Amino acid sequence: KQEVTQIPAALSVPEGENLVLNCSFTDSAIYNLQWFRQDPGKGLTSLLLIQSSQREQTSGRLNASLDKSSGRSTLYIAASQPGDSATYLCAVPAMKSSGDKLTFGTGTRLAVRP
């Protein structure tokens, strides 16, 4: 059974700092990995989808990397801003035999201080 872990659970940084969020998964046979952000009381917003054949994916100040063999992904946020404050979640889809559903990590709660 796939298990997804995110560390740290919470992070507080001053504005402008570059930061790295970590995601690890136990079963390296994944199709892809998706990063989301969730604002308090809101749904999830998709940030990046990185396919298993890719090593990284970039969108603006965000860069996600994937190392399947070691079961890890990182989300790099450059020049953090207070508006980046949210909970960040990573998720991987189950392999077909287990049905097509996402297994989520427990998230990293990020606070960016002005």
Place this chain on the structure above:
Amino acid sequence: GAGVSQSPSNKVTEKGKDVELRCDPISGHTALYWYRQSLGQGLEFLIYFQGNSAPDKSGLPSDRFSAERTGGSVSTLTIQRTQQEDSAVYLCASSSYGTANTEAFFGQGTRLTVV
């Protein structure tokens, strides 16, 4: 529509009553998912619809929970005889084919409070 739409955004109900939660996926998306997020907990998979295939109901916590998807589009999650432990945010997502291939997009959720 432009995104996944869920209604109502908030629902307060008395214990023992039935509730219906609605999800309107992105037009053309064949895959639709329901998840539940309890306070301070991670996302829990409930049910998955893919086209005309039989739904994957493996995550439904009890027989009080059911869901349907009419015409391959709108989905309704029904909770019968609600209990206080059903209080949570219920999130719906859709993807153009399935998450093994494509991104999942989530709605804003329905916050259910059972009093």
